[in-house]
Amino acid sequence: MLFQDKVVLITGAAGGIGIAAALKFEEEGAKLALVDLSEEALKKVAGSLKGEALLLPANVGEEADVKAFVDQTVAKFGRIDVFVNNAGINGEFKPIHEQSIENYQRVLNVNVIGAFLGLKYVLPVMYGQKSGAVVNTASNGGLLGAPGMSAYVASKHAVIGLNKSAALEAAPYGVRVNAVAPSGVDTAMMRSIETNAAKGHEAEARKAFEDAVPLKRYATADEIADLMVFLASDRASFVTGSYYRIDGGGAAMSA
Ligand code: NAD
Numbered sequence: 001m002l003f004q005d006k007v008v009l010i011t012g013a014a015g016g017i018g019i020a021a022a023l024k025f026e027e028e029g030a031k032l033a034l035v036d037l038s039e040e041a042l043k044k045v046a047g048s049l050k051g052e053a054l055l056l057p058a059n060v061g062e063e064a065d066v067k068a069f070v071d072q073t074v075a076k077f078g079r080i081d082v083f084v085n086n087a088g089i090n091g092e093f094k095p096i097h098e099q100s101i102e103n104y105q106r107v108l109n110v111n112v113i114g115a116f117l118g119l120k121y122v123l124p125v126m127y128g129q130k131s132g133a134v135v136n137t138a139s140n141g142g143l144l145g146a147p148g149m150s151a152y153v154a155s156k157h158a159v160i161g162l163n164k165s166a167a168l169e170a171a172p173y174g175v176r177v178n179a180v181a182p183s184g185v186d187t188a189m190m191r192s193i194e195t196n197a198a199k200g201h202e203a204e205a206r207k208a209f210e211d212a213v214p215l216k217r218y219a220t221a222d223e224i225a226d227l228m229v230f231l232a233s234d235r236a237s238f239v240t241g242s243y244y245r246i247d248g249g250g251a252a253m254s255a
Contacts, residue, residue, distance in 0.1 A: 001027075001028045001029035002028040002029070002229065002233045002234070002235070003025055003028040003029045003030035003081070003082070003229075003232075003233070004028075004029035004030075005029060005030075005031065006029070006030050006031070006081035006082060007030070007031050007033065007073065007077040007078075007079050007080050007081050007082070008025040008030040008031070008032055008033070008081065008082040008083075008084065008232070009032075009033040009035070009069075009070075009073050009080050009082070009083050009084070009122065010022055010025070010032065010033070010034055010035065010084040010086060011035040011036070011060050011084065011085060011086050011087040011114070011118060012035070012036060012060075012086040012087030012088060012137070013032075013034035013035055013036050013042065013045060013086075014034070014036035014037075014038065014041035014042050014044070014045050015036070015086075015087075015187060015188060015189070016185065016186070016187025016188055016189070016221040017086060017137065017182075017185060017187060017221045017224050017225065018034070018036065018045075018084070018086050018087075019045050019048070019221065020220075020221035020222045020224065020225035021084050021086065021224075021225040021228050021229075022034060022045060022049065022053070023048065023049070023225070024222070024225040024226065024228075024229050025082070025084075025229060025232075026049055026050060026051065026053075028229060028233075030081075030082070031051075031053075031077055032049070032051075032053035032054065033053065033054040033056060033069070033072075033073040033076070033077070033080075034046070034053050034054065034055055034056060035056045035057075035058050035060065035069050035087070036057065036058075036087070037057065037058075037059060038057060039055060039057040042055040042056075042057060043055065054072065054073060054076050054077070056068075056069040056072060056073070059114075060087045060110060060114030060115075060117060060118060061109040061110050061113050061114045061117070062117075063117055066114075066117040066118060066120070066121050067121055070118075070121040070122055070125065074125055079125065079129055080122055080125045080126060080129075080132060081129075081131070081132055081133070082132070082133050082134075082135070082232040083118065083119075083122045083126075083132070083133075083134045083135070084134075084135050084137070084228055084232070085115050085118045085119065085122075085134060085135065085136045085137065086135075086136075086137040087110060087114055088110060088111045088114075088137060088139075088155075088156075088189075089106070089107060089110045089111065089189075090107070090149070090152050090189055090192055090193055090196070091103050091104075091106055091107035091151045091152055092151075092196065093148035093149055093152075093193070093196040093197065094148055095147065095148060096150050099150065099151065103151055104151045104154075107151040107152055107155050108151070108154070108155050108158075111152070111155035111156065111158070111159065112155050112158045112159065112162070115136060115158075115159050115162055116162060119134065119162065119166050119177075122134065123166065123169070123170060123175065126170070126173065126175040127170070127173040127175065130173055130174045130175075131174050131175065132170075132174075132175045132176075133175070133176045133177075133178075133231065133232040133233075133236075134166065134170070134175070134176070134177040134178070135178055135179065135180060135228045135231050135232050136159055136162070136163045136166075136177070136178070136179040136180075137159070137179070137180055137182075137224075138156050138159040138160050138163065138179040138180065138181045138243055139152070139156040139159075139181055139182060139183075140181050140182065140183045140245065140247050140250060140251070141153045141156040141157075142156030142157050142158075142159055142160040142179075142181050142243070143157075143160070143181055143243075143245070143251070144251075144254070148196075148197075156181075159179060160179060160181070160243055163177055163178065163179040163241070163243060164241050167240045167241030167242075168241060170240070171240060171241075176231075176236070176237075176239065176240040177240055177241065178231045178236070178239055178240060178241070178242050178243065178244065179242070179243040179244070180224060180227050180228060180231070180243070180244050180246055181243050181244060181245050181246065181247070182219055182224050182246045182247065183213060183218075183219065183245075183246070183247035183248060183250050184209050184210070184213070184218040184219065185218055185219045185220070185221055185223075185224055186218040186219065186220055186221065187221055190206070190209070190218060193205075193209075194206050194209070197209075212250070213247070213248040213249065213250055214248055214249030214250065214252065214253070215248035215249055216248075217248065219246060219247075219248065223246065224246060227244055227246050231244065
């Protein structure tokens with residue numbers, strides 16, 4: 001098993017990709033610490049696991065919450081081997097001239113400040129161990145523009161930049177930092193994006209999104225979790241500072 005007795009901390013763990021990651025890391029022998037906004041949602045996830053997990057209700061955009069969930073993980077397990085820095089929101093979709101500062105602040109607070117705070121508190125733990133691997137969840141929105149989605153797109157471009165800088169800072173300590181950049185994944189977030197794109201016509205929106213992908217479908221959360229597991233594992237021991245597109249061929253259509 002790739003993660004026998006390793007400690008894996010996952011944020012956004014009650015969402016589609018987070019749950020899939022929790023199940024895959026557990027299958028590979030990991031001990032889990034799971035972060036999401038609601039304890040109730042985390043308890044549901046725990047119900048589908050084989051073993052026990054440390055459940056940590058917290059808001060990744062609040063510094064005190066992040067410090068607390070990292071401290072609690074270390075208090076319980078003594079270390080953090082893998083950090084899946086994954087919590088994210090899409091926010092409201094509108095052209096820039098109709099965007100509110102509140103929507104921008106909400107999206108940036110979770111997707112950028114949240115990702116930054118996770119790194120700020122987890123990396124020193126890994127530095128002390130002289131080992132560890134981080135997987136940041138970016139998006140193809142971190143690489144491409146999308147009309148109406150500027151807040152999300154700006155936030156995920158920031159995650160890619162954060163990922164690169166963190167990898168360079170972490171390399172001397174033997175800690176690796178990489179990102180995944182998925183296109184549409186079949187989770188609650190795509191349901192929200194379909195509604196944002198065409199309220200009342202979600203099925204048509206879904207078809208249009210899927211038709212635009214060379215493989216003609218969304219990714220499954222499991223497919224993203226498989227890439228996360230690989231990047232976090234020793235099989236990726238020379239991989240750091242990179243982001244991995246997982247987009248059904250989408251990027252192959254542009255220069
Ligand atoms: P999801 O909505 O199913 O899960 C996101 C989870 O993050 C939810 O459980 C939510 O409660 C949690 N969360 C949101 N704000 C939080 C906060 N402030 N503190 C703690 N937890 C918080 O969506 P998902 O598809 O599983 O998304 C996971 C990640 O993948 C996100 O970063 C998202 O941007 C990214 N992503 C998703 C897609 C997609 O199409 N679904 C594509 C590319 C990237």
